[in-house]
Amino acid sequence: MSAGEDEIELKFLCEPADLAAVLAAAPPGETYEKALVSTYYDTPQGDLRKARISLRIREGGGKRVQTLKRGDGFAREEHEQPISGDSLDLGFPALKDALPPAKRKTLSPIFTVRVIRRQRTFDFEGASIELAVDEGEVQAGERARRISEVELELKGGDCRPMFELARRLSRTAPLYLSFDGKATQGQGLIDGSDRAPRRHDKAPLARGLAAAGAFQAIARNTLVQIAANGVVLREADSVEAVHQLRVAVRRLRSALSTFADVTDDDHAEAIKAELKWLAGACDDARDLDVFAESAAALVDPTLDLSALVPAVEAARARAHAKACAAVASGRFRELVLDTTAWVETGAWLTLGGKASAKRRDLPAERFAAKALARRRKRLVKLAADLKGVDDAARHEARIAAKKLRYAAEAFAPLFDADAKPFIKSIKLLQEELGALNDAAVASELVGRLRLKGAALAAAKTLLAAREAARPKSMKGAVKAMDRLVASPPFWII
Numbered sequence: 001m002s003a004g005e006d007e008i009e010l011k012f013l014c015e016p017a018d019l020a021a022v023l024a025a026a027p028p029g030e031t032y033e034k035a036l037v038s039t040y041y042d043t044p045q046g047d048l049r050k051a052r053i054s055l056r057i058r059e060g061g062g063k064r065v066q067t068l069k070r071g072d073g074f075a076r077e078e079h080e081q082p083i084s085g086d087s088l089d090l091g092f093p094a095l096k097d098a099l100p101p102a103k104r105k106t107l108s109p110i111f112t113v114r115v116i117r118r119q120r121t122f123d124f125e126g127a128s129i130e131l132a133v134d135e136g137e138v139q140a141g142e143r144a145r146r147i148s149e150v151e152l153e154l155k156g157g158d159c160r161p162m163f164e165l166a167r168r169l170s171r172t173a174p175l176y177l178s179f180d181g182k183a184t185q186g187q188g189l190i191d192g193s194d195r196a197p198r199r200h201d202k203a204p205l206a207r208g209l210a211a212a213g214a215f216q217a218i219a220r221n222t223l224v225q226i227a228a229n230g231v232v233l234r235e236a237d238s239v240e241a242v243h244q245l246r247v248a249v250r251r252l253r254s255a256l257s258t259f260a261d262v263t264d265d266d267h268a269e270a271i272k273a274e275l276k277w278l279a280g281a282c283d284d285a286r287d288l289d290v291f292a293e294s295a296a297a298l299v300d301p302t303l304d305l306s307a308l309v310p311a312v313e314a315a316r317a318r319a320h321a322k323a324c325a326a327v328a329s330g331r332f333r334e335l336v337l338d339t340t341a342w343v344e345t346g347a348w349l350t351l352g353g354k355a356s357a358k359r360r361d362l363p364a365e366r367f368a369a370k371a372l373a374r375r376r377k378r379l380v381k382l383a384a385d386l387k388g389v390d391d392a393a394r395h396e397a398r399i400a401a402k403k404l405r406y407a408a409e410a411f412a413p414l415f416d417a418d419a420k421p422f423i424k425s426i427k428l429l430q431e432e433l434g435a436l437n438d439a440a441v442a443s444e445l446v447g448r449l450r451l452k453g454a455a456l457a458a459a460k461t462l463l464a465a466r467e468a469a470r471p472k473s474m475k476g477a478v479k480a481m482d483r484l485v486a487s488p489p490f491w492i493i
Helices: 016-025 093-098 160-170 182-191 211-235 239-258 268-297 309-327 330-345 354-361 364-382 391-414 420-449 453-468 470-486
Strands: 005-013 031-042 053-060 063-070 075-082 108-124 127-140 143-156 176-178
Touching: 005 160, 016 108, 016 127, 016 143, 016 160, 031 182, 053 093, 063 093, 108 143, 108 160, 108 182, 127 160, 127 182, 143 160, 143 182, 160 330, 176 211, 176 330, 211 239, 211 309, 211 330, 211 354, 211 364, 211 391, 239 268, 239 309, 239 391, 268 309, 268 330, 268 420, 309 330, 309 420, 364 391, 391 420, 420 453, 420 470, 453 470
Parallel strands: none
Antiparallel strands: 005 075, 005 143, 005 176, 031 053, 031 108, 053 063, 063 075, 108 127, 127 143
16 A cells, blocks of 8 residues: 555454354455564554554565554554565654654564464455455463454445445354454553443544534544443443443434434434434443442441342343343444444435535534534523423433533534533533432332332332432532533634
8 A cells, every 4th residue: 555545444353263254255356365473663652552543564475564554443544665674664754744753763562463364355346345354363561362353445446335245244244343453452452451441532623624524533433432342341241331332322322413414314313223222222231330339329327228239239230231232232233334334425425415515514613613502502491490390301401411511522622712611510510410310210210120128128218318419419400500601612713
């Protein structure tokens, strides 16, 4: 690949026993097998990782190639050049752009990837696609992790056939779309974050981006988080991974709502329905986790909740099993792949006439300013009388606050003003409204648990304690809302 081209690729996790079947199901072509050894580099401070850059020397087939990739996910900027020796070429133009001279001199090997690659290139529905099946391991110091992956890389033509091929191959074997390259996997081994629950990372928004591009950046960011937490939950149950999975789904659903005028097409509703299913598969687990955590946090020696614990833990186990089963299902695999395909190639990108194109091409900062003002106006209306409305109305206000926060956090890089004070005020409101909502949910949960005897008595004691804390939370919510109203908007252009 010539320097500076975009690498367009789909990467899937696949069990080693299924790799041969995937290769057999792919379009025919001459298959090459080779051993590849890749050494990855970074500075002691991890400057490349912080900048979402990977740097490696790959040796295979008698050749050595130095490669720098920038970005995450489906499309990444790639620069590469052949080298003759074992050492990095510090004069590599892309590397010079990435790091100053003093930093380049501190680059050193950090981990190694060794794989056996079986590779085939073919034409499929008008596109030239390279299929690579990799099996091996990534090693960082004393730690190592297995690699078993299927990669589809677009070599020429439109990328839609590549998604269609991925769907066909997924019918042969369970293929889980992953946005974590080998660099991310190796870095995770170094700092111990491999298979750790994936928290939200800021989408790379900047002025000059169009509204459509801003949506794609936000959506890609959430899909990375969804896929990564799915990996965690397929290996082992995790309270935090369930939580972060739900956060990612909520952020994507919120983005779909915020960008509805830009992304509305015939497939959008199907995407929303599948995301709602995934959120629902995790709701009980999260509600029970919060219930258990809040019960454990009550500091009152007069409260004996021991009789309640077995029933709650049994319900949590069932709910978590449901969430783990969801991310291991074919429906989850299809959701992640279909949503990615829609974000990258959906009809919404070209649908409609001049008015639709104008909405897509609107500068992101102008779109964001309008969206944030609209979100703020709705929240102010819904939260005008928090004391005088019922739990359902307060819940609606909480959802509006959450959507405003998600939008504010995503759009903050587009504006010069500091968004932190405004976002902090939303967080405070969310916390207080969340406490009120948790109390309402707790009452419903107790009803669904069908408790009896000592367990029911303990639950009633807990609910009474939560109800006693309600006035304080209500007062805090009103105060937080007043603070939010007084916070000046940061989205002035």
